[in-house]
Amino acid sequence: MQNASELDTSVIVVKVSSVKEARALPAGSVVGDRHGGLTFTDAVAAALESRSTGGWQETPAPGGEIWTVIVLNR
16 A cells, blocks of 8 residues: 555545445445444345455554545456
8 A cells, every 4th residue: 555645545445335336436446444344244245355466454644534445447
């Protein structure tokens, strides 16, 4: 993942309501939250994980907050 000075939190998708929506996100999407990924249901998290080679990662943002993000690259 990027270092804190490069993380653009404005591009992070913070709401994914369904597995169908998770599957429809384009490759390259960054999904995450500041709550350890807990705002996503288990089914949505699993769908996102199936689309990522790196899985969930905790990443500091420029403002000092910690984001849990996943990059969809499949």
